[in-house]
Amino acid sequence: MLRRSSAAPPTAAAAYGGHVNDTTVAVIVVAAGSGTRLGHPEPKALVPLGDDTVLGVALDAVLGMREAPFVVVVAPTDRLEDVRARSAARAAAASVDLVVVAGGSTRQESVSRGLAELPRAIEVVLVHDAARPLAPAAVFDEVAAAVAARGRGIVPGLPVVDTVKRVDGEGHVLETVDRSELAAMQTPQGFPREVLESAYQGAGADFTDDAALVASAGVAVDVVPGDARAFKITVPSDLHRAEHLLAERVASAAPDPAAHRAHPAHAAVPRVGTGIDVHAFADDGDAPLWLAGLHWPGSARSRGTATATRSRTRSATRCWPRPVSATSAACSAPPIRGSRARTARSSSPRPCGDSRLPDGASATCRSRSSATGPSWRPAAPRRRPCWPESSARR
Numbered sequence: 127m128l129r130r131s132s133a134a135p136p137t138a139a140a141a142y143g144g145h146v147n148d149t150t151v152a153v154i155v156v157a158a159g160s161g162t163r164l165g166h167p168e169p170k171a172l173v174p175l176g177d178d179t180v181l182g183v184a185l186d187a188v189l190g191m192r193e194a195p196f197v198v199v200v201a202p203t204d205r206l207e208d209v210r211a212r213s214a215a216r217a218a219a220a221s222v223d224l225v226v227v228a229g230g231s232t233r234q235e236s237v238s239r240g241l242a243e244l245p246r247a248i249e250v251v252l253v254h255d256a257a258r259p260l261a262p263a264a265v266f267d268e269v270a271a272a273v274a275a276r277g278r279g280i281v282p283g284l285p286v287v288d289t290v291k292r293v294d295g296e297g298h299v300l301e302t303v304d305r306s307e308l309a310a311m312q313t314p315q316g317f318p319r320e321v322l323e324s325a326y327q328g329a330g331a332d333f334t335d336d337a338a339l340v341a342s343a344g345v346a347v348d349v350v351p352g353d354a355r356a357f358k359i360t361v362p363s364d365l366h367r368a369e370h371l372l373a374e375r376v377a378s379a380a381p382d383p384a385a386h387r388a389h390p391a392h393a394a395v396p397r398v399g400t401g402i403d404v405h406a407f408a409d410d411g412d413a414p415l416w417l418a419g420l421h422w423p424g425s426a427r428s429r430g431t432a433t434a435t436r437s438r439t440r441s442a443t444r445c446w447p448r449p450v451s452a453t454s455a456a457c458s459a460p461p462i463r464g465s466r467a468r469t470a471r472s473s474s475p476r477p478c479g480d481s482r483l484p485d486g487a488s489a490t491c492r493s494r495s496s497a498t499g500p501s502w503r504p505a506a507p508r509r510r511p512c513w514p515e516s517s518a519r520r
């Protein structure tokens with residue numbers, strides 16, 4: 127990685143109260159587009175995504191880079207203060223210098239405005255679409271490292287998987303294109319700073335990506351493997367896909383008790399617990415005993431019908447969450463050792479919906495045993511899963 131050797135001069139960053147970190151890498155996040163094809167009332171970057179916005183999720187990846195970069199967010203002109211307010215705390219928490227500037231009427235113009243904000247010390251510039259919020263931080267790291275190592279433009283790309291045809295304005299197929307030489311371009315696209323700046327200064331046309339603009343200046347650009355998650359949110363189905371992937375990512379992330387309290391719907395954490403269901407014995411000693419859905423030969427029936435006992439056991443047995451580990455748990459059947467001696471132990475069960483479960487979640491034990499299953503040996507309690515209701519509903 128290229129490193130800066132002297133202190134950075136004052137730049138626009140200072141205008142936002144920031145300080146320039148000892149970094150030579152900048153990421154320009156272009157977020158000033160309106161998202162016409164998405165058709166949402168908000169500009170695309172400010173459209174909600176998960177508990178955040180499209181831009182917020184994109185920034186999380188940038189702020190997750192191995193080396194903290196200098197960040198320029200290019201925002202819709204009429205939402206500058208909003209974007210500044212949303213980004214400031216996030217950047218401060220990551221100890222990253224971040225500035226927000228107004229975009230232009232084309233993507234190219236927006237990138238150009240972002241370039242104007244770079245501190246002198248920056249040597250490698252990555253340009254990223256906010257509209258690709260799920261591009262992993264690792265892609266940013268790889269692109270930045272490749273630019274520094276090769277000293278040329280680096281673009282992440284994916285092979286084209288469909289057959290591609292050239293079609294005329296009337297819908298007539300003209301030819302099938304050899305896709306072995308085609309790749310779909312993503313962002314972040316990275317360049318040595320002087321290459322990108324001089325290409326932008328000399329740009330004679332409008333290009334859809336920075337690689338095309340740089341190539342038009344006669345500078346070579348290399349492709350590195352892209353990432354399917356770096357797809358661009360363009361139309362509504364892309365947004366649904368992003369929502370789905372983000373929810374999966376949140377659900378599979380390492381459990382964080384604080385996060386689970388904040389987002390109980392995502393708290394798919396099995397719990398360990400012990401359930402106790404206490405019944406008095408019936409007076410008619412000849413009736414068979416069914417308890418916990420199991421037949422107890424030689425024991426007298428408990429008060430209430432067998433069905434009632436089974437259904438209570440299945441649907442209402444409370445369990446004690448005993449979180450031996452945050453990720454695995456089961457609810458064991460009650461060790462009613464004294465039941466055969468007709469002494470039912472009493473206890474004060476603590477329901478699962480206590481402070482150790484996510485807010486709003488309570489738990490029930492669901493028996494996987496059948497009512498006609500083998501007699502249960504009290505000495506070897508069966509283990510049954512115990513699910514927080516919020517996750518069982520998902």
Ligand SMILES: Nc1ccn([C@@H]2O[C@H](COP(=O)(O)OP(=O)(O)OP(=O)(O)O)[C@@H](O)[C@H]2O)c(=O)n1
Binds near residue numbers: 157159232233234254
């Ligand atoms: N004047 C513009 C146009 C686009 N972009 C940004 O460039 C990226 C790629 O653009 P695209 O997905 O095409 O976004 P929009 O122009 O917003 O979409 P549309 O063409 O559907 O209006 C987006 O992150 C977008 O915010 C920008 O900063 N300034």
Ligand SMILES: C[C@](O)(CO)[C@H](O)COP(=O)(O)O
Binds near residue numbers: 310311334335
């Ligand atoms: C830069 C880009 O994301 C690369 O694929 C793309 O060219 C910009 O989006 P557009 O929708 O093609 O304008």
